[in-house]
Amino acid sequence: MPNLQRWLFVLSTIGLLSVVETDVRSGEPDGKxxxxxxxxxxxxxxxxxxxxxxxxxxxxxxxxxxxxxxxxxxxxxxxxxxxxxxxxxxxxxxxxxxxxxxxxxxxxxxxxxxxxxxxxxxxxxxxxxxxxxx
The missing domain is CATH 2.170.130.30 (Ferric Hydroxamate Uptake Protein; Chain A, domain 1)
Incomplete structure (x- = not known):
């Protein structure tokens, strides 16, 4: 069970980082x-x-x-x-x-x-x- 918790933690961290990265990128100029x-x-x-x-x-x-x-x-x-x-x-x-x-x-x-x-x-x-x- 500890391995499952560790994997869930890793996956949720990766998911959180991708959300943060998307938010930061959305603030970048789009050329328009x-x-x-x-x-x-x-x-x-x-x-x-x-x-x-x-x-x-x-x-x-x-x-x-x-x-x-x-x-x-x-x-x-x-x-x-x-x-x-x-x-x-x-x-x-x-x-x-x-x-x-x-x-x-x-x-x-x-x-x-x-x-x-x-x-x-x-x-x-x-x-x-x-x-x-x-």
């Missing part, structure tokens, strides 16, 4: 996500690692999703047609001119067009940094 990092320029960052990517998603869409997170962001922008200018994130406002402003990168490349129309692909990493153009 986009990552948003907001860098306030003072050593503080917010990272959103589980924003679900959708077909035709833009950076503006991504920011709107981030506002709905319990510890999300608030942002303001001005728009005219397809042109949009981000003016603040979490009450940190653009300084204009040669001051600090919100600047975005996608996959470490400086944004070249309005964030309102810049489409994203699954796996893209968007960084908004409060800083100066270099």
């Amino acid at each position: 996500r986009v990552l948003l990092t907001v860098d306030y320029g003072d050593g503080v960052q917010k990272k959103f690692t589980s924003i679900a990517w959708k077909e035709k998603m833009t950076i503006l869409d991504m920011l709107n999703v981030a506002t709905r997170h319990p510890r999300g962001i608030r942002f303001k922008y001005r728009a005219s047609g397809s042109i949009a200018l981000l003016t603040s994130i979490d009450d940190l406002k653009n300084e204009g001119g040669k001051g600090k402003n919100w600047i975005y990168w996608v996959n470490q490349k400086l944004g070249e067009r309005s964030f309102a129309i810049r489409s994203l692909s699954a796996g893209d990493h968007v960084l908004w940094r409060f800083g100066t153009y270099e």
Whole structure:
């Protein structure tokens, strides 16, 4: 009987480990996500690692999703047609001119067009940094 108890213990342990492994793996990105990092320029960052990517998603869409997170962001922008200018994130406002402003990168490349129309692909990493153009 002790051998039977030992085998039952081993089998139940293996079963438990497979459940734990499944739970851990389910938290891994599936390639259908986009990552948003907001860098306030003072050593503080917010990272959103589980924003679900959708077909035709833009950076503006991504920011709107981030506002709905319990510890999300608030942002303001001005728009005219397809042109949009981000003016603040979490009450940190653009300084204009040669001051600090919100600047975005996608996959470490400086944004070249309005964030309102810049489409994203699954796996893209968007960084908004409060800083100066270099």
